[in-house]
Amino acid sequence: MMSSSEFEDWAARMDLTEEAKKEIQRIRQSPPARRVGGGRNNVSGRYSSKKMGVTIQFESHKVELPTIYMMEFNDDVLEYYDQPPKIKMNYFQSKKDKNRKMAYWYTADFFVIEKKRAYWVECKTEEHLIKKSQEKPDRYFRNNGRWEFALGKNYAIQFGLDFLVRSSSEINWILQRNLEFLEDYITNGHIPEEQIIAKIKEAIISAPGITILELIQNAEEQYTSDDIYDLIANNIIYIDLYNDLITEPESVKVYLNKEQHKGFSIIEKSSRKRISPKMIEIKNGNSILWGDSAWTILNYDSGNKKVFLYSKSTNEHAELPIHLFESYISEGYIKAVESNNNKKSNKLNKMIAEASEKDLEEANKKYEIVTKYLNGENVDLNVTRRSLRNWVKKYNDAEELYGNGFVGLLPKTKKKGNKNSKLPPETEEIMNDVINQSYKNIKSKTAKQVYRELLVKCEELNIDPPSYQTLCTAINNLSKYEVEESRKGRRAAYKFEEFYTELEFTTPKHGERVFELAHIDHTELDIELKLTSHKTMRPWLTVMIDAFSRRVLAFYLTFEPPSYRSCMMIVRECVKNYNRLPNFLVLDGGKEFHSVYFESLLAFYGVHKKQRPAAKSRYGNDVERLFGIANKLFIHNLAGNTQLTKNVRQVTKSVNPKNHAIWTLETLNESLENWFNRVYDNKINPSLHQSPKEAYEESINVSGSRPKTYISYDDTFILMTLPSPKGKTRKVHPGKGIKLSYSYYWCDQFRNPKIENFQVEVKYDPFNIGIAYAYVGDQWVECQSEGYKYLYGKSEKQMKIITEEIRQKNKLYSQNNTVTAKMIAQYIIESELKEEELVYENLSSTNPELKVYGSNDSSNDENVNDSNSNETDDIYDDDDLEIFGELI
Secondary structure, eight states: OOOHHHHHHHHHHHTOOHHHHHHHHHHHHSOOSSOOOOTTTOOEEEEEOTTTSSEEEESOTTTHHHHHHHHHTOTTEEEEEESOOOEEEEEESOSSOTTOEEEEEEOOSEEEEESSOEEEEEEEOHHHHHHHHHHOTTTEEEETTEEEEHHHHHHHHTTTOEEEEEEGGGOOHHHHHHHHHHHHHHHHOOOOOHHHHHHHHHHHHHSTTEEHHHHHHTOTTSSOHHHHHHHHHTTSSBOOTTTSOTTOTTTOEEBSSTTTSTTOOOOSSOOOOOOOOOOOOOOTTOEEEETTEEEEEEEEETTTTEEEEEETTTTEEEEEEHHHHHHHHHTTSEEEOOOHHHHHHHHHHHHHHHOOHHHHHHHHHHHHHHHHHHTTOOOOSSOOHHHHHHHHHHHHHHHHHHSOSGGGGSOOOOOOSOOSOOSOHHHHHHHHHHIIIIISSTTOOOHHHHHHHHHHHHHHTTOOOOOHHHHHHHHHTSOHHHHHHHHHOHHHHGGGSOOOOOOSOOOOTTOSSTTSEEEEEEEEOSBOEESSSSOEEOOEEEEEEETTTOOEEEEEEESSOSOHHHHHHHHHHHHHHHSOOOSEEEEOSOGGGGOHHHHHHHHHTTOEEEEOOTTOGGGGHHHHHHHHHHHHHTGGGSTTBOGGGGSGGGOOTTTOGGGGOOOOHHHHHHHHHHHHHHTGGGSOBTTTTBOHHHHHHHHHHHHOOOGGGOOOOSHHHHHHTOOOOTTSEEEOBTTTBEEOSSOEEEOGGGGOTTTTTSEEEEEEOTTOTTEEEEEOSSSEEEEEETTGGGGTTOOHHHHHHHHHHHHHHHHHHOSSOOOOHHHHHHHHHHHHHHHHHHHHHHHHHHOGGGGGTTOSOGGGHHHHHOTTOSTHHHHOOHHHHHHHHHHO
């Protein structure tokens, strides 16, 4: 971002007026005008911009996100701001009434400052712009091949600035995908050593146009795929980023520089291939296609050079200047209505396509006979003269009607009965009205009740009623989605919604490499875990899964419902496992994902966030499918699983999962980790045709390990994952320190009299209550709990589970849920005693002779106290000793 002096220098070079400078400064100093959301089908999110040092909002990852990438990696762009302050759009109510001025407030998508210009930007899909141009052609129109928004342009002109409209059709998706792939290498700016560069260049010189895959395969450990991508990102070697897809390394050719790449020139965007428009005669009454809508030319005013149009389907009128109308024709936005020849061709193709193999075989035999007859050859076949004349007539008729006589020889398939409705029009009309009013509403009436209402209405109007079966048939013929939406709402109807199929070339929904895209979600597992001897609870599982390889990057198990703590812990676990984070995280609309702590953590490490539409589970099908697999193949095979509780009335005390719970949070956590790593990771995924582990390793080999994205799992990172308590600060009590939920925390810096009785900023680890952090003397200082000694030597996993179980037990027996150092000490002492009991019981059950060990029976003293006795070999076998050692 520019400093104040740099902005003044830029404004001077641009020769801006004071009003323009004030307007731009207002934008630069204002927060986003609104927080965006994705709507029903759009994926919205936050892009962590290194150029701007803040997160940039986008409402659509198919239009606005690509625009962000173009601004982020364009050296001419100095600054860009999302959702700039609202601007007032002035317009006249009608062209005739010039005195009645109207206005409304408008928020653009971006404001951009380049080296030589500044402008507002509005991003729209091509389909939306075409629709807008039909509704309000005086506001949205194309000029010299580019879309314009007249009201925005008028507002910008008063400041000497500009207003641009970006269409989805202008996006070069190959360049977009290449930028996403190279983002890690571009932002880090790392250049390999000269020796490595020389080796790569030697390989290119020896075979100009060598593919990326061949270059990787010929490395012979002299360089890596990361070195190749570093050189491409820094323009030291060359590929055509605008036309060659880097994720297809087997076909992307590499050159030393642009000059060596003969026959190509780098262009700013790929040109759109258009079909040459059909001739359109501008004549009153002629029909045209504008977008997807049919319009009729009402009048061509040659004097004023305007074309007046009318759409019968929407009952709308439009008025276009002739130059704009002609430009739409040349660019393919307005097309001629399909000619009769085209209609004939389409019907001909349809008749051939609908013919069965038997029909075509019969037509072929007839065709051979007819052509011989028409060519004057002797037809010596078992065919009557009458049949031959009939076939020739059908052939000639089809030749004249469709331009092809063959289809006339196809057998005519007899229609099975008259399928048209036999109901009187008035009966059918009243039946449809009753269905729409009484059946398709939230009351969810039965078909029988709706039929009774139909009988009453037919009697009132003296109309013959249809049968009940006819009504049911009409209901069954309705759209399942529409019926479910009207009766149960949009979310219930989602399962009947058609799958969205992308017809255009954009970014793959699962990404193109590992760690590009990952999903995070939560689920409550179908199992009861043992909390105390009398209490059980169901745990929550939080998972991060890589979208490309379907590999589980991290998981977190807790009794706590989804919260920002679970989100931050899953991020911590991912870094702990792989020392890196995905470029994009796909999340749902849960409030835990909108926590300030969580979003700050993602922004700090440059992770971009995508939010999938509400109640659209298909957008997160990777993680949803994982939950189903984990429950079906693992959880449902454990004691205490809750499958039976789906039919609550059938659950008795003897089969109640709560009475069969034997798993604890700790044991399930360990087993689940083993299942993910040993079973799921090696299970063939049907959509990948390989296991997640194989897909992961293959992608790393080709797309690079990206060492510059390495995140050290150290105190600095752990500190970033820690939240602050409510209020963020705590008072330093003399001689005691700061007070948090569990106990007092102390550090030597609290001895300073200047700190005592003052508030300090605090962070805490919700899963490690032994420590906290206080911001003292311009740095974060670790503070130890008064019960820290009881936690000494315990692993992070043990501390998390101890804390979790203590908190849950407190919830069961008290309301304040306060965990003290004394409670922790008591819990650990009890746990150690329990361990000793478990060891003793285990050894006693496997070795009956051991039951006398440690007893008060004096008859066994000889065996117990005789240290030289060899009977210990009979008492303890190797397995017992191994179990004993593990438990101790």
